[in-house]
Amino acid sequence: MPELPEVETTRRGILPHILNRQVIQVIIRQPSLRWPVTPELIDELPGQTISAIKRRGKYLLLDTKLATLLIHLGMSGSLRLTNSETPPGKHDHVDIVFEGGGILRYCDPRRFGCMLWIKTPIENHLLLHSLGPEPLSEDFDAEYLHRISRNRKQAVKPFIMNSGNVVGVGNIYANEALFQAGINPKRAAGNLSLARYGVLADCIKQVLQNAVDVGGTSLRDFTNSSGEPGYFKQLLQVYGRGCLDCLKCGRLLKEIRLGQRSTVYCTHCQK
DNA sequence: ACGAAGCCCTGCAAGC
DNA sequence: TGCTTGCAGGGCTTCG
Known part of the structure; x- marks a missing residue:
């Protein structure tokens, strides 16, 4: 399940291998992802050179002179460098072949991801233009969260x-x-104080940065990596630990569903 | 405008 | 052993 740290890890991993390299071929084995991978990609990406590799949220953006290749890994997707x-x-749906033989291979068993070839200015694209700030940027802080949450009754998670x-x-x-x-x-977003949003913003940054750092250690061998990012399960304190003991107070963690998502928390430590 | 639910898909685990 | 069933999940889309 690639989240932001895994996507960033992927970005850093593929960057040295494909930046300024020319694509010579695209192979689509399975076009039906979240949205269809269009044949345009086969016709137009070859001949192009990757001029930048950016990330916005969980979207990877591979820039070329002609267009941008937007990639989302969904929840089971991965990109690997191979030959x-x-x-x-079975689930290696798309190959991007580079001059000299390297292949960027897109694998996605559940096909929740996407690979879109976008020729309009990428910042205007529907998928990107209404995204909130990057959590690791300075724009994301207590004041921001507090301001946009006023009068919101939705649960904070x-x-x-x-x-x-x-x-x-x-x-x-x-x-x-x-x-x-x-x-x-479960606490209503609109009821949290500025001070508590300060703590929350810091914790979000810390948790994500920590995961990026851990992901970074498995970067070295990206070409040969199994594709399974170390995932740092041992660092998880609540996720997947429903009905186990809270690592702060020892009481049993509670597991509920909130907005269709599995939610684990401590009724004693989290107010 | 907001928030909740639905949907896409496959692998895995549990139950029979 | 081999089926069926349920669940997981990101995030766009639809509905209330």
Whole structure:
């Protein structure tokens, strides 16, 4: 389940291998992802050179002179660097072949991801233009969260998971950040004080930065990596630990569903 | 305008 | 052992 840290790890991993390299071929084995991968990609990406690799939220943006390739990994997607000697697996849907033989291979068993070839200015694109700030940027702070949450009755957990409010806070990290911050996930977003949003903003930054740092350690061998980012399960304090003991107070953690998502918290430590 | 639910898809685990 | 069922999840889309 790639969240922002995994996407950033992927970006840094592929960057040195494909930046300023020319694409010579695109192979689509399975076009039906979240949205269809269009044949235009086969016709127009070859011949182009990757001039930048950016990230916005969980979207990866591969710039070329002609257009931008927008990639989302959904919840089961991954990008790996490989070569033509490695046969594609069952869920390896797209290959981007580079001059000199390297292949950027897109794998996505559940096909929740997407790969779109976008020729209009990318910042205007419908998928990007209404996104909230990057959580690790200075724009994301207590004042911002406090301001946009006034009069909002929605629970704070789905509130911070809404990409229009802040990008890249998925279910795992939302659970973790709220635990760190001592905030009950069910609390109405509009009722939290500026001070508590300060704590929450810091915890979100800390949890995400921590995960980026851990992801960074598995970067070195990106070309040969199994595609499974170390995932740092041992660092998770609440996610996946429903009915186990709270690591702060020892009482049993409670598991509920909030906005269709599994939510784990401590009724004693999170108010 | 807001918030909740629906939907896309496959792998895995549990139950029979 | 082999089926069926339920669940997980990001995030766009639809509905109330």
